[in-house]
Amino acid sequence: MAHIDLGEDLPGLPSLLRFRPETAGPLSALAETLLRGPSPLERGERELIASYVSTLNECRFCAWSHGACAAAQLDGGMSLVEQVHADPATAPVSDKLRALLRIAAAVQRGGREVTGGDVAAARAAGATDVEIHDTVLIAAAFCMYNRYVDGLATFTPTDPQAYTRMAERLTTHGYGAPPSNPPQGAGTP
Template sequence: MPYINLENSLPGIRSLVQYRPETGRHLYALVRVLLTGDSTLSKGERELIAAFVSSGNGCTFCTESHASAARILFQNQSSVVDEVLEKGSSEKLNPKMNALLQIAGKVQVSGKEVRPEDIDKAKSCGATDLEIHDAVLISAVFCLFNRYVDGLGTSLPEDSAAFEEMGHRMISNEYKFLPNPTT
């Protein structure tokens, strides 16, 4: 049960953005740019970073919803998502993505954990400055979202299968702010 009266029964961040739409629409706009906007990182890779950071923060809602979206986007290689959530990397991913995940994991702990050698490694694996920037920003933003969701004690769906539905919805809606959703 949420720590404050959110005046709706939606799970996770969806309850918060509906409670305070003045800020919610801006949060959705930011995540829309980061996870679905133009990028040389695939949507699946960006969802994977979000799920990985959320897992490190222990945020069940964000981990499960973004892992679901990543699994859908990775299609026949969806096992990569579970491997990354368990080990922090995957041999099925290219070295660049594993290096970006390493940076994301350090940002999740503290931005000051990232060292020049982490950036150099990512660059030597082919990461561009923009990809490094976006991996760090996705990580930082999801730390904010995780703390927002868990700091107000938002609810989880009663049925864990709802996360798969959320994954499909996030992909198809591309994080458009939808006032007054029912689910």
């Protein structure tokens, strides 16, 4: 049960966006820019970074919802997402994405954990300064989103289909306001 009255029809971040519309716009705009805006990183790669950081933070709602978005947009689907969550060092991703995931993991531990060696390795694997920047910002932002979602104990659906439906909406329509109709399976825990 959530720590504050969020209703029982929306899970995770959407319930918080509806609860506090004054912050919903900027938070949604940030997610839209980071995950769907112009970037040399593919949308699926950015979703994978967000999902991986959320997994490290043990934020199930964000890990599963953004994992579903990554799966919908990457060739390896959910199998690839699960492999990255388990061990990005052995997952079948490019050397560049693997190096960026290492940077994201460092950010998750703390901003000062990112070393010159991490950045040099990413550059050596072909990452541009914009890709390194975007990775750090996605990782930092998702640490905030994860703490927001979990800090207020929002509802986390257990049905994987709920996340598939969220991914369909998010990959098609983006990170605007929460849906007016709650996703099926997002009722009372």
